[in-house]
Amino acid sequence: MHLDTQLVAALLVFGLIALASRQIGTFFTRIHFPLVTGFLLTGILAGPQVLQVVSTGSLARVYFLDQIALGFIGFAAGAHLYLPEFKSRFRTIRWVTLGLVMSTYTLSTLAVYLLSGAIPFMATLPAPARFGIALMAAAIMVARSPSSAIAVINELRASGPFTRMVLGVTVTMDVVVIILFTISSSVADALLGQLGLRFSLVLLVVAEIVMAAGLGVILGKIISLLSTIPVNGVLKGILLLACNYLVFPFSSFLHHLSRDSWEMEIFLEPLLVCMVAGFVVTNFSASRTEFQRLVDLVGPTVYITFFTLVGASLAFDTLLQTWHIALLLFSVRLLGIFMGSVAGGMAAGDPWRLNRISWMTFVTQAGIGLGLAREVAVEFPEWGEAFAAMMIAVIILNQLVGPPLFKWALHMAGESHVRAGRRDLRGLPVAFIFGLEGQSLALARQLNAHGWLVHVLTLKSEPIEEVPERGIEIVPMLDLSPASLEKIGAGKAQAIVALLRDEENLEIC
Structure with missing residues (x-):
């Protein structure tokens, strides 16, 4: 059996970087910055464009860690969507989610397309291709961060109808974003290939979503069975990660098979498959508590790995070139969030005192947005890294500004109870x-x-x-x-x- 010494060396180097990332992330929380910011900064500093602790070749060798983490993020998104917790605020959650999606997606698409002439990697592309890229960027800008929301709620011991509504919308948006990105990326793929939009493409996108959901249901049933195995929790966590990782090679295999044998390209979005699986285990099995325990057990290590990898892979030179574009997109996203949350709250009949502050709770971004940006970087290597750098810059701005705004909104809503009682890391009482x-x-x-x-x-x-x-x-x-x-x-x-x-x-x- 041949031992790949280069892979082992890359894993050891990255393991040391991840340990440093954990300590730096903890330090960032002490100065009231998000953990994610510390992880990203550590990756940037250790990456091939700054201190060169890890090389581009080493990052390519540990790419499978990126896929494992992406699948887990999908699981975690599904695990957060526990339906009984949101029934009492379903009307408001529905209207605010609809308002946020429509306003943010529309404004962001227009902004990216109109600014495309000033974005280096888009400037030379034909108009249909630029529109396709704008659709994918807009889908990513719709994303929220349930993990950041839960962290703030936990920190302030917040509880009440406003808090339940915010958490419900934030979690529901993960579902919507992954479906929206699946549609946007399929349309963009057609536009970039200059195939145009045909009715058959619409049918194919719908079929892909249905197939991905069906595969997710099967995977959810398998995970439910794995959760009942009487083995050590760490071993169960490894099995869980293995399940989500296998979705990626299966999706790639089906993509190549359909392209070579069936004269069509079928792509099942792995994040959608994993999210549906997590949703099925959480809502339609007796393994919800055990599954959530496994997600909590494995989560910290996965998030450190993923966000540090994202930082190390960041095209820092492109980031410096597009920072002003990122700032403009950040501002457009804030406008879309404000318009959508106010319109949705008014449609649901919520009081103005809450409608005027609810937008502040929907600014944070992290896991899903970063994951989708990385997917684009892999799927479109010609310009994907530059696209990911621009989107990650927007996400970092949102993650820096979002948590303080979230805290302020909970205080203004009167649902912050800093001394009222302890909650666990998931926000559970x-x-x-x-x-x-x-x-x-x-x-x-x-x-x-x-x-x-x-x-x-x-x-x-x-x-x-x-x-x-x-x-x-x-x-x-x-x-x-x-x-x-x-x-x-x-x-x-x-x-x-x-x-x-x-x-x-x-x-x-």
């Missing part, structure tokens, strides 16, 4: 139940089913039987002293239920 018995476990199951992270605390000394439900943690305690309660963080929980003896319950209070 945390409950502590004292007492391990049938009644406490039944209550824990009910809370867990409604999206709570539950800790059941017990003073029993005998061995604790494993609880089958995920999301319910059994925590043994030696006593109920203030020091012990402080150690487990009980004082910061959103809910405490005491089911011990009266004197012990009183001691907890």
Whole structure:
């Protein structure tokens, strides 16, 4: 068996860069910048255009890491779309989403097309090709960042109808963006090939979306079965990543097969397949909690890897040439968000005091947008890297400005509760139940089913039987002293239920 020493060397070098990226990202959070910004900056500095710690050839060898991360981002987007959490605000979510998509996509398409003469890689292309590129850029500019939204909500302990609406719109937009990008990239492919727009192309795009959704459903069922395997969580996480990675070579195989054998090009968008799979597991299986646990387990490592790779692959020279274009596109996107959120809120009948500030919660961008920009870079190598650099510049601006605006909006809406109680990293409320018995476990199951992270605390000394439900943690305690309660963080929980003896319950209070 031949060992690819160059691949091993590239992985070792990139592993060291990723470790540094994690530390730099943590430092950025201390000065109130997003983690993602630190990861991107580390990649830029270590990349072949600045310090040259990693070469262009090494980046090409570890490209499979990029695909693994992209598939995982699709899974995570689907996992966030848990329907029961958004039913109460469905009308507002529907109208605001529609308003945001229509206004942002339309204005962004027009802006990129009108500015194409000033964009170096677009200036020499024919008008249809420039329009196709504008469609893909606009689809990326529609994207939001659920991870950034959840981080801000968690930081401020925010809760209420406005917060639920914002999170619902943000997550729903991931679904819309991937479908919109699938359509836009198919149309752009036809325009760039100067094939024109035909009715058969429309049918092909619809067929591709249906096929991708069908494959996603099958993949979701497979992941549901994998989640039930009684193996170590890390091994399950590796299997999860393997599943999402295999979508990419399958999509490439089908693309080449259809082009060579069937006189048509069928391309199944891998991100759409993975997102549908995550949605199916989350909403139509008994493995939702275990799947979410795996996403949370693997997520931090995947995000560090992906964003650092994006930074290292960034065409920095092109970024410097197009920064003024990026600033203009950033401004156009803000205008589109304001118009769309206000129009959608008014159509839904929401009060003006919320409509006038809701736009501030939809500015952040990160994973999906960066992932789609990278896809364009790979699919269209002639100008894709320059396109990705321009779009990443816009995304970085949004990610710098977005979180502070989001915090300000939650404060103005009166749903910021900084001292109100602890939530986990996903933004889930945390409950502590004292007492391990049938009644406490039944209550824990009910809370867990409604999206709570539950800790059941017990003073029993005998061995604790494993609880089958995920999301319910059994925590043994030696006593109920203030020091012990402080150690487990009980004082910061959103809910405490005491089911011990009266004197012990009183001691907890």
